[in-house]
Amino acid sequence: MNILFIHQNFPGQFKHLAVALAARGHSVTALTLRVKEPATWRGVRVLPYTIQRKGGQQLHPWLVDMDSKVTRAEACFHAARRLREQGYQPDVIIAHHGWGESLFLRDVWPRARMGIYCELYHLAGYPHLNFDPEFRxxxxxxxxxxxxxxxxxxxxxxxxxxxxxxxxRFQADTFPATFRPEISVIHDGIDTGQVKPDPEVRFELEEGGRVLTRDDEVITFVNRNLEPYRGYHIFMRALPELLRARPKAQVLITGGDGTSYGAKPPEGKTWKQIFIDEVRDRIPDEDWARVHFLGRIPYARFLDMLRLSRLHVYLTYPFVLSWSLLEAMATEAAIVASDTAPVREVIEQDRTGRLVDFFDPDALTAEICALLDDRAARERLGRAARAHILENYDLGRICLPRQIDWVERLAAMPAPPLPE
Structure with missing residues (x-):
């Protein structure tokens, strides 16, 4: 079977599925912006498409997003048409359609079955919009x-x-009722053979060369980029009291300085620095020395950080659930997380973690301190968290077989009718 993946940053969410399908003997091809020249990656033929920038377009601001999607779609269309001229005919197209690339592929291959990665449908009502009154x-x-x-x-x-x-389910349920029945809820999967606890883990801090171990009281917090959508501002507001109450704690904060979601900070500033500046004068220098901003770190080091964590904090608006939460659970970290809809899908109060009001930094601090003082509770929650991941999100046993079955069911569907 010929299977074509579409993802501007391939492999992205398809990194396990594409390889597994190739290993099963299927001919797997990917079109992506990520490469400049054709390449082969773990049995997958990876081909580039390139965007021809067009200047001088005058657009309404609300159409800028759609314009970028159509620009990618046009570029992907031309690459697809060249493939068709070379005799390539996919049986199945699997696209992360969120960037628009697959908009015109039905015009190239009208009989191919298409499956789309439904990351999010943008809902215009509360709490998906205006969840945080501070940033309305x-x-x-x-x-x-x-x-x-x-x-x-x-x-x-x-x-x-x-x-x-x-x-x-949270992500799938954002989609309209007309298409929701066509969406299968199958997670990308957590490689629990790799993402697992290590009681002997050692983590060297870049500043000063100090080596942290499981004997240290380590609190971890992760964002792709440090920003309000993932509760960075709430965590920072909890820090002054948290550091005062936990004089031995080391706080490791991982994430970049940019903006992944939501509004950008004022010109010339970063959310990271804005909220450092808000709390810094309430934190003595000796306490601030225990706060470590790691930036973006390699994945192996990221996993060691999670394995080191005595307590992991995860906060988010009602939005796409981060892989990092599930990875922290897989390492048996004790979790304190925001009581928001996507989190409640994996964190059950006092079974797989503890939940607090997103907007209450005092409650966050109190819950962190309570768990740090209760080793038996931390260990119980950590074991239950990993068990939940093994039972529901394990890559090899649960998620990947279900993904492959989804592809095979898609391939078995009747071919779409030819356009009139």
Whole structure:
């Protein structure tokens, strides 16, 4: 079977599935912006497509997002058409359609079955919009209109795709009832053979060369980028009292300085520094020396950080659930997390972790301190967290077999009718 993956940053969410399908003897190809020249990666033929930038376009601001998607879609269309001219015909197309690349592939291969990775449908009501009153727009009547426009790409794909796949129920349930029945909830999977506890882990801090072990009281916090969508501001506001209450704690904060989600910070500033500046004068220098900003770190070092963690904090708006939470659970970290809808899908109060009000830094501090003082509770929660991941999110036993079955069911569907 010929299987074509579409992902601007391939392999992305398909890193295990594409390889597994190739290993099963299928001919697997990927179109992506990530490479400049054709390459082979673990049995997958990876081909580039390139964007031809067009200058001088005058757009309404609400259409900038759609314009970028159409630009990618046009570039991907030309690459796909060249493949077709070379005789390539996919039986199945699997696309992360969120960037728009797959918009015109039905015009190239009208009989191919298409499955789409349904990461999120943008809902314009609370709590998906205006969840955090601190960062509401100036004109709250305008924002729902802009958000609805962001779904144009989703709606254009609903008529093209035969099936969808989504990693969590929360994400799948954001999609409209007309397409929701076509979406299978199957997580990307956690490699629990790699992501596991290590009581002998050692973690060297870059500043000063100090080596931390499991004997140290380590609190960890992770964002892809340090920003409000993932509760960075709430965590920072908890720090002054947390550091005062835990004089031996070492706080490791991982994440970049940019913006992944939500509003950008004021010009010339970063969210990271904005919230450092907000709390810094309430933290003595000797306490601030125990706060370590690691930036973005290699994956192996990231896992060692989680294995080291005596307590891991995870906060998020109602949004896509981070892999880092599941990875922390797989390392048997005790979790304190925000009581928000995506988190409740994996954290059950006092069984796999503890939940606190997203907006209450005092409650966050109190829960962290309570767990740090209760080793038996931490160990119980950590064991239950890993057991939950093994039972529901294990890559090899649970998620990958289900993903492969999803692809095979998609391939068995009747071919779409030819356009009139």
């Amino acid at each position: 727009g100036r004109d709250e009547a305008i924002e729902p209109l802009r958000i609805r426009m962001k779904n144009l790409n989703n709606h254009l794909h609903f008529d093209m795709a035969q099936a969808g796949i989504s990693p969590t």
